[in-house]
Amino acid sequence: MKKLFLLSIVFCLFISCRKNKTDIVATSSNQSKIYFQGSNNTGAYGWEEIFSMNEDGSDQKQLTNFSKSGALAIFTGEPVLSPDGTKIFFNSHKDFLGGEIFSMNLDGSGVTKIIINSFAGSSIQSPFIYQNGQKIVFTHELDSFANRHGEIFTADINGNNEIAITAFPDNCFDPCVDPANTTIVYSNLVGSRMELYAMNLNGTNKHALTTTGPALKRHPQFSPDGTKIIFDAFIGVGADIFIINADGSNMTQLTNYTNSGAIDNYSWGATFSKDGKTIYFSSDEFNNRTSQLYKMNIDGSNKIKLTSSTEDKFNPCVK
Numbered sequence: 001m002k003k004l005f006l007l008s009i010v011f012c013l014f015i016s017c018r019k020n021k022t023d024i025v026a027t028s029s030n031q032s033k034i035y036f037q038g039s040n041n042t043g044a045y046g047w048e049e050i051f052s053m054n055e056d057g058s059d060q061k062q063l064t065n066f067s068k069s070g071a072l073a074i075f076t077g078e079p080v081l082s083p084d085g086t087k088i089f090f091n092s093h094k095d096f097l098g099g100e101i102f103s104m105n106l107d108g109s110g111v112t113k114i115i116i117n118s119f120a121g122s123s124i125q126s127p128f129i130y131q132n133g134q135k136i137v138f139t140h141e142l143d144s145f146a147n148r149h150g151e152i153f154t155a156d157i158n159g160n161n162e163i164a165i166t167a168f169p170d171n172c173f174d175p176c177v178d179p180a181n182t183t184i185v186y187s188n189l190v191g192s193r194m195e196l197y198a199m200n201l202n203g204t205n206k207h208a209l210t211t212t213g214p215a216l217k218r219h220p221q222f223s224p225d226g227t228k229i230i231f232d233a234f235i236g237v238g239a240d241i242f243i244i245n246a247d248g249s250n251m252t253q254l255t256n257y258t259n260s261g262a263i264d265n266y267s268w269g270a271t272f273s274k275d276g277k278t279i280y281f282s283s284d285e286f287n288n289r290t291s292q293l294y295k296m297n298i299d300g301s302n303k304i305k306l307t308s309s310t311e312d313k314f315n316p317c318v319k
Contacts (some may be wrong), residue, residue, distance in 0.1 A: 031055040033319040034280065035063075035106075036089055036293060037077035040311040043070015048077045048312075050090055052106070055295075057307050075099070078315055082129050085319045089114065089127045089136065098123040100140060101159075106319075114159045121289035125150075128176045133157060137175045137184060140164070152186055152203070165203030167175030169276065172197070172221050178246070179226045185209065187218050196220050196248065198229060210246030219269055222246070224276040228298070230254075232268035232281075236261020241281055242272045243298065255298035257285035266291070269315040272298075282314035
């Protein structure tokens with residue numbers, strides 16, 4: 001299911017736009033809490049919900065159930081934590097097929113709609129909260145067929161004052177904000193390549209951070225100190241995790257579960273730990289069917305598989 005989802009993203013963008021690791025489960029007396037998007041093969045095709053668990057896989061809980069335990073094909077995913085760690089923001093299609101942005105408490109209570117989608121046929125994606133907790137940035141994919149494109153929008157944290165800071169022919173996705181609240185980094189589809197771009201918070205000074213390397217780069221995330229950016233990129237028939245300096249220099253590949261592009265394994269949706277020493281991500285290299293959660297050092301060493309199940313787990317965010 002996950003591979004089809006990833007491939008459909010690439011397809012939509014273009015019309016609109018194993019392995020050396022240690023399979024041990026981490027244990028710690030002071031575990032991180034992981035919030036993630038999950039699904040399995042027993043429910044209606046396309047259902048996904050938000051879950052939580054301890055880093056060792058214990059205390060796993062389903063926090064949302066808009067799909068009614070998989071009876072309905074409702075997508076809910078892309079969780080991101082507020083900077084103070086008290087709220088989860090996420091994308092859900094529960095009220096609108098193209099998705100809207102909601103927030104909730106860490107236990108799944110207090111679900112509140114933040115961004116309303118009022119454009120038929122459009123899609124809202126990829127919420128990210130400014131580090132000061134006062135604003136939200138996200139992608140709104142608009143129009144149809146040859147003119148379909150992604151625009152970056154910002155709004156107040158309560159959903160007011162929504163504005164677009166990019167415009168067609170820009171084709172922009174996956175925004176994130178640096179810890180200093182000065183720069184938005186995002187993916188920009190230009191011709192046949194998707195590169196990482198940066199701009200000011202008001203959309204000025206757009207410029208490319210990358211121009212070489214893999215042709216399709218997605219899901220950038222800053223390190224807590226703002227000096228590094230991680231992202232995933234398509235390599236051959238799969239995808240792997242990369243890291244660069246914040247200025248776009250020194251691109252380094254951290255995973256090679258695709259065996260340099262020969263195997264259709266997907267590693268994606270990476271995020272940093274709060275101390276910046278660990279990268280959490282999803283990969284299906286375990287059985288080439290379901291995505292599981294992993295962690296590794298920021299240099300790509302000491303890869304550890306955190307989960308092993310028949311249920312997909314991806315898009316982790318960590319408290």
